[in-house]
Amino acid sequence: MRSSNYDKFPFVPVTAKPDACQIGWSAIAGALRVALPTEPTAPNQPIVLAVECYPGTNLQQLQQELAQALQPAQLIIADDLYRSPADIDALVAGPLTDDPVFGRLNGLTVADFFDSEKLQEAQATLASAAGQLVVVLGTGATLVCPTPAVLVYADLARWEIQLRQRRGEVANLGSANFAEKASLKYKRAFFVDWRAADRLKKQALPRADFLLDTNDPATPKLIREEDLRAGLAATVRRPFRVVPFFDPGVWGGQWLREVCDLPDGPPNYAWGFDCVPEENSLLLGFGEARVEIPSIDLVFAHPRELLGEAVHGRFGTEFPIRFDFLDTMGGGNLSLQVHPLTEYAFDKFGLAYTQDESYYMLDAEPGAAVYLGLKENADFPQMLADLQRAQDDPAAPFPAAEYVNEFLARKHDHFLIPAGTIHCSGANSMVLEISATPYIFTFKLWDWGRLGLDGQPRPIHLTHGAANVQPDRTTTWVEQNLVNCIEPVASGAGWREERTGLHEREFIETRRHWFTDVVPHHTHGGVQVLNLVEGAEAIVESPSGDFEPFVVHYAETFIVPAAVGAYTIRPHGAAVGTECATLKAYVRT
Structure with a gap:
């Protein structure tokens, strides 16, 4: 393994103005008091401070701090106006x-969660508080x-919500x-929660007077x-990184701990999420202040500049496009799995597209392997029967080697997985x-007879999996279509470009550049995601x-927004005089 100066807290510099960020409840309350009008904007109206909250925000703390600092005449908690938990459980059951x-x-x-009578009563309470401060x-x-006098959006990242x-x-x-x-x-x-909240966020955040970072x-x-x-606006016109996060798993390894300088606490790190804007921040x-927001806020605010038309x-x-790490160095095999076909994903789950993917080998020990596709003449019905038997009887492990190809994996190999x-x-x-x-739609077929970190069996999805495994993707087809399908594309002084995938069934294109000097790149009107895979x-x-x-x-992943256009990459610092490589992904158009 190798050590690196991997940056776990990348940020986009915005301004050095000392008053741009208010830190702590005292400073926040002071800024809100200044922003609130002393008189209502219309006769017989209340002065309303609305704090729209993403689910997972600590409402008790917000209520306590704002009530103490602002002393409102009324404080209304939107969540208290919802239908009963039993009614909401029934609402979301389908x-x-x-x-x-x-x-x-x-x-x-979010409107579907409200009890109409409770909502009307709260709005009547608002109407009766003429000239008074009300916090909602x-x-x-x-x-x-x-239409509050002042609107604050209290936000936090999905990873923080998961930890809570x-x-x-x-x-929920x-x-x-x-x-x-x-x-x-x-x-x-x-x-449910995040889908509904994002619909409301798209309406509320552009109207907000303030953003409150509650991470x-x-x-x-x-x-x-x-x-x-x-x-x-600054972020969408320059290359940037989102904040990575890492999580242990039953099969996890030790490479990420060393290379990314991660804490010793967890037994391993299985996943590293380095570019998943729905969940990264x-x-x-x-x-000197760092304000943390969900990176999806950038997608909502500047989709054309970021993604391209x-x-x-x-x-x-x-x-x-998603980039993440799967670390099994000193760990175990991932689950044997399959992802749904596009039509299946839409029919069963309402997904417009599915999880096509690939494995690019950042590193591999001698003897490492990737299981990919079925062996020639594999008995598919018998394989399904053996998978079911392994699920029913822990003493009858699934004989994966009899059915699934096992390809040796070396550093910089690329395996395509439509x-x-x-x-x-x-x-x-x-x-x-x-x-x-x-990425949530993975059908596990066999988990090598082990338990999860919670000591419980991890869910297996044989019915879904059996409906999606393509039995004609056997050894010869896989070798010709999915294993190191690398083609030279272009070259120049001190660089060369290769196409490494993905398969024609997948909408993502990947290009690898090897370079010792300046490499010209261009977004061509579409977002690009890159990782420095060598150097x-x-x-x-x-x-x-x-x-x-x-x-x-x-090993750092970075995003180049469509609006950037032309850019160059060259070795820097300790890498000068050595050969570096990037792997770039973009959507085929």
């Missing part, structure tokens, strides 16, 4: 289904009062399920709307996984000086 992992995408909104806070505060779910600190939207398994809370948030309960931060807007720098036209305000292909990364590998974004560090520059030079280190 989309959630009875599967422990999968639900169905749906059109539920919670998820749906802007539905209680659509695991600690039992938060329940409109629920009291604090003690429920974290995996079930995550599932409900993924299919760290001990150090809340408040910035004005114009400074948030400046930060997002984005740090904006205001002098064609990608935005196809995917809307979704970021379609949906419907049975696959699995083996032990002692470090995978950079490049995929489409709907200590490189520098990304604008030929016309449109953005400040941007340094990236080994």
